[in-house]
Amino acid sequence: MKRITIIILTCLLTTIAAMAQTGLNINRLFDGRYKKASGATEIIVTGVQAREIGLTVYHSLSVTDKNQAELVEGLVVKDGAKAVDKEVEYRNGQLYYGFYTMPKQKHSNRYIFFLNQNLARKSPKNVVTLIYMEGFANQDEIKKLIRK
Amino acid sequence: MKKIVLLFATMLAMAQAQAAAPDTVTVIEQPNQVIITETPTGSLVKVIGSKENDDYSYTYKMQHSGNDTVHTSQSADWELNLPFKKSSNKEYHWSIVCSGLYFGAGLGTSFDLVNNSFNWGILNFASLNYNTLHGQQFSIGVGYDNKRFSLKRPNCFAMDEATNIVGIETYPEGTVDRSSVLSVRAIQFPLQFQQFLGKDFHITLGGTMNWNVYAKCNTHYKVNKTHHDVSYRGIQQNKLTFDVYGALSYSRIGIYCRYSPCNMFKKGYGPEIKNTWMLGVVIGL
Numbered sequence: 001m002k003r004i005t006i007i008i009l010t011c012l013l014t015t016i017a018a019m020a021q022t023g024l025n026i027n028r029l030f031d032g033r034y035k036k037a038s039g040a041t042e043i044i045v046t047g048v049q050a051r052e053i054g055l056t057v058y059h060s061l062s063v064t065d066k067n068q069a070e071l072v073e074g075l076v077v078k079d080g081a082k083a084v085d086k087e088v089e090y091r092n093g094q095l096y097y098g099f100y101t102m103p104k105q106k107h108s109n110r111y112i113f114f115l116n117q118n119l120a121r122k123s124p125k126n127v128v129t130l131i132y133m134e135g136f137a138n139q140d141e142i143k144k145l146i147r148k
Numbered sequence: 149m150k151k152i153v154l155l156f157a158t159m160l161a162m163a164q165a166q167a168a169a170p171d172t173v174t175v176i177e178q179p180n181q182v183i184i185t186e187t188p189t190g191s192l193v194k195v196i197g198s199k200e201n202d203d204y205s206y207t208y209k210m211q212h213s214g215n216d217t218v219h220t221s222q223s224a225d226w227e228l229n230l231p232f233k234k235s236s237n238k239e240y241h242w243s244i245v246c247s248g249l250y251f252g253a254g255l256g257t258s259f260d261l262v263n264n265s266f267n268w269g270i271l272n273f274a275s276l277n278y279n280t281l282h283g284q285q286f287s288i289g290v291g292y293d294n295k296r297f298s299l300k301r302p303n304c305f306a307m308d309e310a311t312n313i314v315g316i317e318t319y320p321e322g323t324v325d326r327s328s329v330l331s332v333r334a335i336q337f338p339l340q341f342q343q344f345l346g347k348d349f350h351i352t353l354g355g356t357m358n359w360n361v362y363a364k365c366n367t368h369y370k371v372n373k374t375h376h377d378v379s380y381r382g383i384q385q386n387k388l389t390f391d392v393y394g395a396l397s398y399s400r401i402g403i404y405c406r407y408s409p410c411n412m413f414k415k416g417y418g419p420e421i422k423n424t425w426m427l428g429v430v431i432g433l
Contacts, residue, residue: 036344038281043232053231060230086186097226120225129228148227 024102025075026112026132030059039064053145054137056108062129069116069128076100076114076130083112085139091119101139110134111142176206241279247272248291248338250404252428259421261316263300267406267426269293271338271356271433283344293334293358293391295408297421304328305365307380314365314383314418323369330365330421332385332412334358338393352395352404352433360385363412384417386410395430404430 034040045058063069073095080086083100090096096119102110111133117125133142180197190211198204248271254264275289299305299316305328306317319326340354363385367378389410395402404427411422 032347035348036283036346036350038283043230045232049232058232060232062230084187087184115226115228117228122225129230131230145231146229148229 024112024132025078026072026130028075029061029072029130030132034061034063040068050135054141055133055135057132057134059133060129060131062127064126064128069118072128072130073114073116076112079112094119096120099139099143105134108134109136109138111139113142113146173208174206176204241281243277243279244274245272245277246270246274246432247289248430248433250428250430250433252404252406252426254297255425255427257297257421257424259297259419261299261303261419262297262421264298265424265426266296267294267428269336271336271340271430275338285342285344286340287342288339289337291336291338291356293336293356295332295334295412295424295426297330297412299328301326304367304369305330305380306367307365307383309380309382312382312384312417314380314413316419319369320371323371325370325375326368328365328367330383330412331363332360333362334360334389336391348399350397352393352397352402354394355390355392358389358391360387360389360412384414385412386414395433397430397433400432402430402433404428404433 030042030044034042041060041062043058043060046056050056050058061072063072076098077095079102080088080098080100082102084103085101086098088095088098088100094116095114096116098112098114100112100114102112104110111131113129113131113133115129117127117129131146137145176195177199179195180202181195183192183194183196185192185194190209192210193208195206195208196204250267250269250271252267254262254266257265269292271291272287272289273291275287275291277285277287279285302318303316304319304326305314307314314330336356336358338354338356340352342350342352344350363383365380365383367376367380369376389408389412391406391408391410393404393406395404397403406426406428408424408426409422411420413419413421
């Protein structure tokens with residue numbers, strides 16, 4: 001009986017941990033708050049168009065408001081701590097770019113990309129971009145997609 | 149003794165300085181490829197190929213805890229390519245649009261004999277919009293409006309064709325399938341303000357000037373198995389009336405309320421049908 005209880009408890013804890021891992025902090029940003037906000041551009045692509053590039057979900061958000069940019073960076077860094085793989089660059093103590101591979105969800109790869117173009121050396125722009133991508137594309141394919 | 153202490157202190161300082169100085173682990177001239185990978189438990193630097201040997205490979209593994217922050221730097225900027233960014237995505241202050249198909253039913257009017265009323269139209273066949281790009285939009289446009297008022301039985305509209313005065317009569321004895329309707333069609337000129345509330349919600353407030361270009365009374369009844377359909381034209385409707393309206397929309401669908409304070413007929417040419425309230429659904433506002 002004791003053994004069964006331990007097994008059940010272990011299963012429960014594993015399930016709870018797995019569920020907790022699926023939630024991302026950046027989801028807060030994709031609740032529609034930026035759809036009509038000035039200084040923000042949100043692009044959501046699913047379906048055929050997304051599948052054409054190996055994704056099931058493509059969600060990008062570009063903000064020019066400084067306060068919003070700090071919020072975006074904070075949430076990205078929080079999620080980045082849970083990444084299974086990451087490539088980040090800091091400039092002047094601020095996150096310049098981050099490419100995070102998040103734990104898989106339902107066999108689907110998940111990526112978060114963050115870029116603060118204020119910190120670009122050549123031609124800085126007042127834009128912070130966040131992209132969330134989900135699908136079967138691998139890291140290299142994703143990088144090709146979002147890099148000129 | 150003092151000299152010995154000084155000597156030890158100097159040696160200690162030298163040892164510390166030596167420990168803090170970075171050590172070169174290896175130098176690989178002209179590598180073909182350098183791959184840096186990172187996991188929550190460590191980082192791995194893998195070098196493939198060198199100046200003299202294409203098959204050369206070197207790996208350098210560092211262990212670190214999950215809370216460590218990895219700082220990297222590179223000389224090149226990330227040239228971002230947003231795959232689905234449309235050039236037409238840019239917002240403009242000025243635009244011309246077609247908007248606001250609506251259908252509504254009457255909530256009440258000043259004339260007690262009105263049984264029910266119905267309203268439909270297109271608020272803007274075309275409107276010139278000015279968007280502040282901060283959540284507000286002003287517009288002026290031209291559209292179409294149709295209002296219909298039907299009377300409570302046994303009352304019906306009847307017009308004296310000599311004077312064009314519309315009065316209220318009762319249907320002849322023994323009639324069935326009865327209806328009597330006043331229909332007023334207008335070209336409307338709405339002036340409106342929209343405020344975006346976030347999460348796809350927005351409110352619209354506005355007023356319209358209605359140029360009532362056409363009005364018709366139609367009385368229909370059946371007596372002794374014979375249909376009678378009487379239409380009265382040349383009705384003296386008020387050519388210009390004014391309405392105010394408000395709407396709450398989510399995405400492209402919403403509910404609207406419209407108030408018409410003006411009388412439908414010119415004074416002395418028909419019953420006073422005014423202070424009409426309409427409530428309905430509006431699409432694409």
